[in-house]
Amino acid sequence: MRLVDMKNATTLPDRRCTSGHHEVFSGTEHRKAEQTLLKFVSTPQAHEIFKLPRRWLQGKLPHRRQRAALFVGLCLTWLIAFTIFSGASIMPTKVDGTYQSVQQLSCTDSFWATDGGCGIDGAKCAGSSAGSMAFHCPPDCGSTRLQAPYLVGPQEIVDRPLVIGGPIYRADSWICPSAVHAGTLDDARGGCGVVTRMGQTNSYPGSNGNGIASIAVKTYFPRSFKFQLDSEFECRVVDQSWVLPYISATFTGLVVLFTTSAEVFYFTSFGVGFMYVTSTINPAARVGSLNDDDDGSMVSKVAKLMLAFGCAILAFRYSARHVLRSNAPSAQPLLWLGSFWVTLCFKANIEGHDRLTAAVLFLIALQQIYHLSAERRLYEPLSLCIISLSLVAAIVSVAFPRLQATAQISMPVFLLVLFRRHVVQARLLNLSHGLLIGLCVYNLSHLDISTVLANFILPAATTAQSAYTRSSSLDTPRILDPVIHINYGSSNISFAWKTPAPAGVDGISMLVNDVERVRRYFEPQNEKKGDIADGLEWVRTPQAVPDYIRFSWVQGDRLVGWGDVGVWETKGSWSGIGNI
Structure with a gap:
């Protein structure tokens, strides 16, 4: 690697690039060097060797369309192999006289969408009302705990497994801990x-x-x-996902050897890496797909894919194209690809590496400072700003564990922008750039975009905590004394609320026995009046159990948070809100 005078296209003495000190020059040579733009240039290693695969391919397939068809076929082959080997598989088993696949569950899967996704009266979960299902649970599900308060009748449950009932369990119970409770599975x-x-x-x-x-x-x-007694059967989980990084790295390696396009190489590597990391996050199938409410999940996946695609374009436009185009054909794209895949595999398979990652990013920042200083770009305002932000992000990531996620997402972005300040032709910088792109792919794959969608784009995609517990500064609805009618065949209770409703509120909802039963949106002409004609009514037939009722304001399609419980007793009396 050497420094080149970009104005006169002359190579400076070797002692200049080895020492890195400006004072090596003296007199006229020193003053002239200070006025010129210097840039690191590395001598390609085995330059002609890396041209051989491309020359061979162009000889066999001289037309561009032929090479494009070969690339598409190679992509389809990789995609088929990726689909076959991704995740784990279990042989189908015989259930109720028919063979069916075995659903692989996580410890918190259930038949009920606890985020309100089952809709009014649980209608969207009606498809899960009958039939049997074979399932597989991982070990140690009995130690899984609720992290946020969860409503069960008059109770708020937290810090314990969500298992309601037994031997017949409520549909929102976690299936795997319930199976352990029932004795169907061994928790260990x-x-x-x-x-x-x-x-x-x-x-x-x-x-x-x-x-x-x-x-x-x-x-x-x-x-x-409920669980079928003695229904446990031997099932051997065949996990072939360990093959995925080898298949994917080989595929991208072939692309870099045979392509002459930096765009094809970069976007192929980015897309393949993104799919690989996404497959390692949650490879098991989800029971939630049985509920007919996959819209929110699908929208989140599409939104994350679009975000990743947009970030890939920006990273290429402002950083990667300057690196990859200046290196091909040589060994340096392979160095870039190697560091890219090492980063993805390390982050995806090894835990407890946050501070190590921050330390590596800090070293990359120092490396950038050195090269910018040698190229006389260090004191440009943009360079100073980006370097400062990068160093602050690294220090925050090491010193404040709670802010590690935010810092480690932002720091690779800052450093990638810094690469734009010069066309990198140093081998070590190629390794660094591949590492940074790998970190960006990993962070984008693990980004919880559902929270962003819930707050800004899709208010209906509320989280379990926001829908079932108080999550807003708004007061809960102040319910007036209800009007109750007791009849022989059926009874009803009608509720009104104290007006005016808070600003920004669009409606009111009623929860009966932990199921949303009524949602009323305010008509503009009624000006949010809470009279009985526009109120909430619940009708029931004679029953031996009470009804537990809660209320929440509605903003758009989002529930603000359920308030305290009131009880409509079996004999028709009303306890009042929060009086139990």
């Missing part, structure tokens, strides 16, 4: 079993079983499930 090793979905059950008693205490609630719920 996980395993397979068969679960049968049912309709409404009127009461769910609590009990202790296999180290898990289930939650008791004496009221009905529209969906339930």
Whole structure:
């Protein structure tokens, strides 16, 4: 690697590029060098050797369309192999006389969308009301705990497994901890079993079983499930996902050897790397797909893909194209690709590396400072600004663990912008650039975009905590004394609320026994009046269990948060809000 006078296209003495000190020159040579633009240039290694694959391909397929067809075929071959080997698989098993695939569950999967995704009366989860399903659970699900308060009748449950009832369990119970509670599975090793979905059950008693205490609630719920006794069967999980990085790295390596286009090489590597990291986040199939409410999940995936595509374009436009175009054909694109894949595999498969990553980024920042100083670009305002932001992000990432995620997303971006300040032709800088692109791909793959969508784009995609607990500074609705009619065949209770409703509120919703039953949007001409004619009504037939009722304001399609509970007793009396 040597420094070149870009104005006169002359190579400065070797002692200048080895020492890195400006004072090596003296007299006229020193003053002239200060007025010229210097840039690092590396001598390509095995330059002619790396041209051979491209010359061979152009000889065999001289037309551009032929090479494009070969590239498309290679992409399809990789995609088929990626699909076959991604995730884990279990042989189908016989359930109720028919063979069906075994659903691979996480410890918190359930038959009920706890984020309000089942809709009014749970209608969107009606498809899960009957039938049996074979499933597989990972080990140690009994230790999984609720991290946020969860409403179960008059209770707010937190810091325990979500297991309601037994041996018949409420549909929003986590399936795997429930299977451990029922004795179907051994918590230490996980395993397979068969679960049968049912309709409404009127009461769910609590009990202790296999180290898990289930939650008791004496009221009905529209969906339930139970486990078939002695339904555990031997299932061997075949996980072939370890092959994916080898297949993907080989594919991108072939692309870099045979292509002459930096765009093809870069975007292929970015896309393949993004798919690989995404497949390692959550490879198991989700039971949530049984609920007919995959719209929010699909929109989140599409939004994340679009965001990644946009970031890939920006990174190429302002950074990568200057690196890759100045290096091909040589060994340096392979150095870039090697560091890219090492970063992805390291981050995806090894935990506890946050501070190590921050330290590596800090070293890259120092490396950039050195090269910019040698090229006399260090004191440009943009360079100083980006370097300062990068160093601050590195220090924050090491000193404040809570801010590591934010700092480690922003710092690679700052450093990539810094690469724009000069066309990199140093081998070590190629390694650094590949590492930074790998970090960007990893961070984009792990970005929780659903939170952004819930707050700004798709208010309906609320989280479990925001929908079931208070998550806003708005007060909950102040409910007036209801009007109750007791009849022989059916009874009804009608609610009104104190007006005016807070600014920014679009409606009101009523939760009955942990299921959203009524949602009323305010008509503009009514000016949010809460009289009985425009109020909320709940009708029921004679029953042996009480109704637990809560209320929440609605903003757009988003629930602000449920308030305290009121109880409509079996004999028709009303307890009032928060009086139990």
